[in-house]
Amino acid sequence: MKTRTRCLLRAAVIGVVATLLYTWDARAESTGVAQLVFMPDTTRDAIEVVENVQGPPNAGGGWRVSLPAGYSDLRVDGASYTLQGNTLDVATTDSLVFSFELPLHGLMGLQWTFVAPEDLGAVQLWVPEDGTLAVSADNLFTFTRQTTAGDRSFRVLTRSAMSTGETWTLSVQKLPSATDPPPGADLPALSTPLDNRHQVIQALSNLILAAVMLGLTVWGLRVEGRPRRRWKEARPGAGVGGGAQGL
């Protein structure tokens, strides 16, 4: 029952992803696009990844897709598939949808080196918005967008072009689902991070301090630069501080 539900969910997501792919970006028409959809497995310390690679139209030749080490339960176009090694050779040049499972290990989670199977105009990472997964990688645009597939809401992260064979390291972390404070949270917090307002106050305080010190320096330079007048400490031979210790 559980397996069937998972298969149905996967098929639904794949369908929606494939539909969205055609309407996503003008660049998808001229270059390839890869989409990686991450779905946490609620029963095990693992994630399911659905990868949808869309090639440019009328492109010749096949693809060589590299799968990450430790993958399991590979399915290509919904059908179970057994593969020797980590490389999937595909003759088609239109599109390919496949999925697999990857194990996670605590906070370090998963480090996965994605290899571009062809020249890609963009790579999208679909991360569920329920806060159960965190994905990070270099070269991502800071601009993200939200979308829904089936009844699930996803945040879509994007990076720009990758050439064939180029690698890209992704980090995936499964977060605990419990959001309620654990027992003992009623005790006073001994350390709280500064909020934005306090951060701004702290930053401005420093600028004011720097301005005061510089102002004092300029004032001192002006005062010390004035022509000599009679001052009680201006005794001949007294020097600054009358020979006192001072900086």
Added chain:
Amino acid sequence: MPLCSNTAETVDEGGLRLLVGTVGTACVRMLLVACAGALISHVSWALTRSTRAERISRWTMLAMALVVTAACLCLWYLLIREDLRFAYVADYTGPGLPLVYRIAALWAGNAGSLLFWCLMLAWYGCIAAWTHRPQQPDPLQPGARAVLTVLTGFYALLLNLSADPFAKLVQAPASGNGLNPLLQNPGMMVHPVNLYLGSVGFAVPFAYAVAALLHGRPDRGWVIRTRRWTLVSWFFLTVGILYGMRWSYEELGWGGYWAWDPVENASLLPWLAATAYLHTAWVQERQGRMTRWSVILVTLTFLLTLFGTYLTRSGVVWSIHAFANGPLGAWFLALMAVCVMVVGALMIWRWNVLVDERRPTKRRYSRHEAVFAVNNLLMLAAAVAVIWGTCYPILSTWWTGTPRMVGVRFYNTVCLGMGVVVVGLMGWAMVWSGTRQSRSAWVQLWPTALAFVPAGVVAWLLRETFGQGTWLGCLGLWAGLSVVLNFLWDARRMLSRSGRVATLFAVGPLRRRVGAWLAHVAVALITVGIAGSGAFHVDRQVVVAPGGSLSVGGYTLEFTGLGTSPVPGGRLLYANVLVAEHGRYVGALRPGVMFYDDGQAPVTQVALNETNTSDLYLALAGTGTGGSAVLDVHVNPMTVWIWRGGYLLILAVFLCLWPTRGATVLLEDTERDAARARVADVQTREAAPT
């Protein structure tokens, strides 16, 4: 209709931003012209010595500063309005970045920080020129202005040829890269700004030193004129370093505040030289001695600021602070080489006039001079050791083909050893406070000797309690107490004369002395903090399951479980840890990891409980199966005194910087002495048989 209006408005605003960018580019180009004009005017003034030429020279300094300011304002405008057609803006801003960090983005990247550096240099030069009063002829002004203009011109050249902050992109990206989350911290407004203010500030004493050599007048005059510049630059550098330590401590999550990272070392190097120079300048100002030391140390300080810039911008060493690899390293190496050659040649040329003004009658060296000479040698030795350690990967690559690094142990062994001696000297030097030089040695010694008692008791207690002591910490404690007792001794004497506490702070020279005492107490506090946290630091990394507990350094920690909470821009994963001290719960700490919605690398969020005696420092290093957490626990004794020492230092320098007219008198005395010497020289020549 509203749609049309909006579109028109957007086009107008886009056009305005483009115009602002063009103006910024023009300002950067104009800066070169302004520098050339300023240099010509300074030379003209030096040759003609006319009032008009002086006025023109002063105005050209202001023109340079205004042109750089205009360029900075243009870049700030583009950063705030997030115009992604400009490469620098696209690299360092992004959607949702708060205004304060858009402003800070100016110095977050290579080109912007060079522009910011240039801004400060131009304004420092402008202030140096405009605070000079034409009624009081200063023979060093043209030379100093020329050196500062040449340095500003160097940065203008870099901005025009190698790091254009207004470079445009062929196609604007959909969104900016954003500012690194680690840099989105109030420290971004404190640490770099102070370091830049400090590093750039040393250009002014350096410029005066070069001018003094050029003019053949390396007497006390240039030291007195630049005392404030030296002090405020040293202050900014110190505060910048201290805040950098604090930032690293709170943000990076490794439990310490100084990692001997190459760029950290790059900020320490000029500080070591500058501290030595600060003391040497005092001797030269008061006693007219250590003239060669002053010139050498101020040059070294300036060169080391350039060396630090070279390290951060050349990419020769890896560092979390460094900017991306670029061609700028060669520029800075060239500038350093030119500075070394020019100052070296000038020193050889003027070696005969680089002599002390006053010579003691009985002894070859005064006590102050001897102490400060040893202090200088130790500071320089520490600087050489740090340079060696920092450059070892580069040198080993040249020799063996593979980069090798020196460990933290190397730095700690060398620098802590020298630190012990320097702190010891600091406590001892107070014995010879200038006001009591005439008293007998034994009378002078008693406050210093008395300070040994509590320091010795603390050393004994530490050894009994923890089985080990700390030489540096106990010496720091002794030095601090020695300074305080000596201060109280002198204050009592001063109060007995005037009868008013206000006397200590009201009269300029005394205020300066109080400031100096406070500065040394601050350094002693910082030393105690460093020694305590270094010698008695406890750290453990443990995997703990929910409900599990552990005891570290007198604290009992109970881990109750992991939690997540949504925060703006992402989600925080935290470990809830209950803290008990002496069997009583005192509160909860929540070390965590911040995960960002936009896929940026997660950032550790340290949980820190600071007390007067020790810091409890927790970082979440990982999670395991079954909801367990990997906790990094550190107990760092006395760390809080490092930051408190920093606050005391601010007060101390504030007192020292407060204007006093004594310097004018001293400067006029110096000028008068120099004039007399020139007249005597002329008379001697005239009297000599031809």
